[in-house]
Every structure is written in structure tokens, then in C-alpha cells.
Amino acid sequence: MANYDVVGAWDNLDPDSKVRVINSASDEDLEKWAADPDCNQKLLCATALSKRRPNVEQMALKSEERQRIEDEEAKLLAEEPPHGLVNRTRDFSVYLRTVILSVIIALSLGGLIEWYLHQSLAEEARSNLAAEILENRQLVKRAIRSDPRSRLKATIEAIDAYRKNHRDDRTSNLRWGFGPSELPTAAWSRAAGALGYMDYSEVQEYARAYALQEQFLTLWQSTSAKWADLQKWEARRDPKGSLSNLNNEELSQIEAEANAALLCMKTWQIEAEKLMQQYEEVLDVLKKNQFCCRIT
Numbered sequence: 001m002a003n004y005d006v007v008g009a010w011d012n013l014d015p016d017s018k019v020r021v022i023n024s025a026s027d028e029d030l031e032k033w034a035a036d037p038d039c040n041q042k043l044l045c046a047t048a049l050s051k052r053r054p055n056v057e058q059m060a061l062k063s064e065e066r067q068r069i070e071d072e073e074a075k076l077l078a079e080e081p082p083h084g085l086v087n088r089t090r091d092f093s094v095y096l097r098t099v100i101l102s103v104i105i106a107l108s109l110g111g112l113i114e115w116y117l118h119q120s121l122a123e124e125a126r127s128n129l130a131a132e133i134l135e136n137r138q139l140v141k142r143a144i145r146s147d148p149r150s151r152l153k154a155t156i157e158a159i160d161a162y163r164k165n166h167r168d169d170r171t172s173n174l175r176w177g178f179g180p181s182e183l184p185t186a187a188w189s190r191a192a193g194a195l196g197y198m199d200y201s202e203v204q205e206y207a208r209a210y211a212l213q214e215q216f217l218t219l220w221q222s223t224s225a226k227w228a229d230l231q232k233w234e235a236r237r238d239p240k241g242s243l244s245n246l247n248n249e250e251l252s253q254i255e256a257e258a259n260a261a262l263l264c265m266k267t268w269q270i271e272a273e274k275l276m277q278q279y280e281e282v283l284d285v286l287k288k289n290q291f292c293c294r295i296t
Helices: 015-024 027-035 042-079 083-145 148-165 186-197 200-236 248-288
Strands: none
Touching (some): 083 200, 083 248, 200 248
């Protein structure tokens, strides 16, 4: 068989064109031409084919490697524990614990804030109650120190002396005024919402003090009415305050009204001392609670 070229007019082609012809040929053609001794370009075809072989072999190796890895993974999934699932389960457990802990912290923080607000309300109520009780204690103390019973006794003694001696030395000094009969309760009324945040024993002391104060005010008002009966005689005294212009019947009426007021004042004095004692007990409770106020 005569020799042949891979393409016609091979000798008329320039070197670049010859390279393109060889490179564009398929592997089958190159193998055929490289194995044919009658092909004039068998050496060129063999060289081009040898350059292609490593790539083909490398791709084949890569394909085989991928297949081997996939087979091993499948074998591991079939025979060994699912490590990925274990990791996901562990991660979920950590996440769940984190969420639960966050909820607990949030609830605890909310409870702490609420507790602080409640304590603030209770502290404000204590402050108002302390100020009000101190004020009321001062009013009652002032009324006690005015010594109303001695003034009633002085009235009775002055009238008796006037009857005996017909002298008016002391009647001009008689005073029948009897202090206020009101004690503030605004702090106690406003403290109703904060009492639930205080100890029961503490609330009991406040309640006992204000209940006793209310009873005392009722007695004070009735006692003030007896003093009012005496005060009406102020207008009947002369410009010097003497009772010399009153007759015996009128003097006896003043004496009777003074005795009635004195009888009421005995009860008033006892209840006033009870109330003062209760005030002291409440202030002691405030001191035990380390409440900062100036107690005088």
C-alpha cells in the first residue's frame, strides 16, 4: 500500500496549519494514524496522542477517586453512627439550653424589677406614714401639754372662791380654748395600695394606730363640744374678763359645764396616752425596718 498524508495537499500547508490539523483530530484518528506505517505523519500523530494521554488518565483517576470516596461514605453511613446527626443533636441541645436559660433570666429580671417597684411603693408609703404620724403625735402632745384639766379645775375653784369672798381675782385669767380636734389621715388613705408589699405585722401596727386615732377623734369632738359650752360665756364677761356681772345661777351653770368637761377630759387624757403609746410603737417599727426618718 502506498504512503498517504492525513489530509490532502499536506505539503502545501504552513507549520501552524499542520499543527491545527493534528490537534483537531480525534483520539481514534490519531491512534489509527500513529499505528499505520504507511501514514506519513504517524510520528506527529503519536506525539500528539502522547500529550493527550496524561489528561485522559488523570480524569479517569479523578473519576475513580470520587467514586471510591462516595462508596466509603455510603459504607460509613450504613455501618457507623451518624456523626453529623449526633453533632446536630448536640447543637440543638445547646441551643435549647441557651433559650431556656435566656427565658429564666428574663423572667428573673422582670420579677426583680417588679419587686423593686413594689419596695419603692412600700418605702414611699412608709415615708408618708412616718411624716403624718409624727405630725399627729405632735398635735396630741401639744394638746396634752396645754393642761386642759388644770384649767377646768381652776375655773371651778375660781367660781367657788368668788362665791365665798366676793372677789374676782382669778376669774379674769380663765381660758376655755381647747385645741384642734382634727388629725390628718391622708397618708393612711393613700397607702392602701402599698400595704400589700409590707409585712403583716407592720401593717397591723399602722392599722391599730389609725383605728385608735379615729376613736380618739370621736372622743375629742364630743369633749370639744363641752368646751364650747364654756366658750359661749366669753361674750358675757366684762371687758376685763371678769365674771362679776354674772349672777349666782349663771355661775352655777358655768361650774356645772366645767365639771362635765372635766369628766370628759379624764377619759380624753387616758385615750390620748394610749394613742401616744401606739404612735411610739409604730415609729419603733419604722426604726426596725431601718427606715431613714428623723423621729423626734
